[in-house]
Amino acid sequence: MSDSQSQGEKTEQPTPHRLQEARKKGQVVKSTELNSAFTLMIMVLFFMLFGDVLFGWHVDMLTSFLTDGLSMTVSFANFNSLFINAMLNFFKLISPILIVGLVAGLLINYAQVGFLVTSEVLSPKFDKLNPLEGIKKIISRRALFELFKALFKISLVGLVTYLFINSRFEGFLSFLYTMPEGFFAGFSSLALSLGLQVAVVFLIMAVLDYIYQRQEFMKSMRMTKQDVKEEYKQMEGDPLIKSKLKEKQRAMVNQRMMQEVPTSTVVVTNPTELAIALRYDQGEDGRGVPRVVAKGAALIAVRIKKVAKEHRVPVVENRPVARFLYQHVDIGEEIPAELYQAVAEILALVYKLKGR
Structure with a gap:
């Protein structure tokens, strides 16, 4: 049996949306x-x-x-x-x-x-x-x-x-x-x-x-496979369009994230797979907590390190810290308490390199 014939046969059970539309018509x-x-x-x-x-x-x-x-x-x-x-x-x-x-x-x-x-x-x-x-x-x-x-x-x-x-x-x-x-x-x-x-x-x-x-x-009320696909497109949107929208959204997020890298304090790496940019603002009371402003893996990690080097942001290798931050801390969140000591040591190294 050809694909066109199988597409035209009503072999699929009716979807809830089709039953709801039929109910509106009194069926x-x-x-x-x-x-x-x-x-x-x-x-x-x-x-x-x-x-x-x-x-x-x-x-x-x-x-x-x-x-x-x-x-x-x-x-x-x-x-x-x-x-x-x-x-x-x-x-x-x-x-x-x-x-x-x-x-x-x-x-x-x-x-x-x-x-x-x-x-x-x-x-x-x-x-x-x-x-x-x-x-x-x-x-x-x-x-x-x-x-x-x-x-x-x-x-x-x-x-x-x-x-x-x-x-x-x-x-x-x-x-x-x-x-x-x-x-x-x-x-x-x-x-x-x-x-x-x-x-x-x-x-x-x-x-x-x-x-x-x-x-x-x-x-x-049975539907053909083509009917199910068309209904899915109407209800959920065309998968191609949705993928393009998600791609654009990811691009916008990455662009905003890259804009935060030049103002970060340090970039912690894995060293080649992961890159996490941290910003530390001490605040007036000196009790500020470092915050993740950008993170990524693979190609995004390469871009983060490249932008950091272009703006002279220190890049420090620390595999455990980089892996933990990438897996458990989202962008915009402060680092957890269990990383205070490890990140403090990284910041101390950065300040030492800068002569501060």
């Missing part, structure tokens, strides 16, 4: 099956816990209507109050169901996607009006998978329902000889048991669907 991992299954499970559990309370509210509303409402004369004077009272009773009965369903939907969406606000998905896309694109989507592999998933879901729910009713068939027949209050209690118990089983099956299928949707999403 995230999400399973609508998981939303439906979780909401169904929460609603079934809600009815199992608070179904008796809702039924009691419903009985009270019907009792009030059958005892008081039918005997009341409806007129323009009392129509508003009757209508408001009926709406309040209706919302009292239906609002807990709506609120629980809404909260469950928001929770599962937040668990999948997190907090995401984007207008990208609302922007018009005229390519969707193309009939050929629509036909391709209808007969695509994803569309066939969704069709198979829907048929499998219907078949599985039908099988679960059949097995449930078949195992409790005699119980359903006994409802024919049960009083109304007993009928509701028994039938609601069986209906909630069936709903719980269906919800569990839905939830298992939804988790599997989420795993599949995640795999498909990550597959669609």
Whole structure:
């Protein structure tokens, strides 16, 4: 396989930046099956816990209507109050169901996607009006998978329902000889048991669907090697440009460092590999500490020694001191206390040579 073909294949996993850009466009991992299954499970559990309370509210509303409402004369004077009272009773009965369903939907969406606000998905896309694109989507592999998933879901729910009713068939027949209050209690118990089983099956299928949707999403987000390189250039900058910038920065640092060498007190060498320029300012109290003003190895060390000789700065060979200063003391820092004695001897030698 040629390099151009390998460069064009999407073999690389998506980078965090690509996933973040896709998220801004509303492209995230999400399973609508998981939303439906979780909401169904929460609603079934809600009815199992608070179904008796809702039924009691419903009985009270019907009792009030059958005892008081039918005997009341409806007129323009009392129509508003009757209508408001009926709406309040209706919302009292239906609002807990709506609120629980809404909260469950928001929770599962937040668990999948997190907090995401984007207008990208609302922007018009005229390519969707193309009939050929629509036909391709209808007969695509994803569309066939969704069709198979829907048929499998219907078949599985039908099988679960059949097995449930078949195992409790005699119980359903006994409802024919049960009083109304007993009928509701028994039938609601069986209906909630069936709903719980269906919800569990839905939830298992939804988790599997989420795993599949995640795999498909990550597959669609894959990048070519060239895409990764281009993104790296955009995020981190072109490596060639960065190397040139670093080279210029090093040159500027070296230039400033070389400007400090003529004003240094002494240059300590290794003698050929390292060179460290020290400046000693005694200060008013005579307690100044020598400071490293320039250091370098190899060619930079040669330049430091050359500049020092041109400006008559003493060059002293001391291998241990030069090696320690180069490895442990940065430019602009004072020498550590453990080198006071050794550097004092070097400075004494320099002052002796200068006749001071």
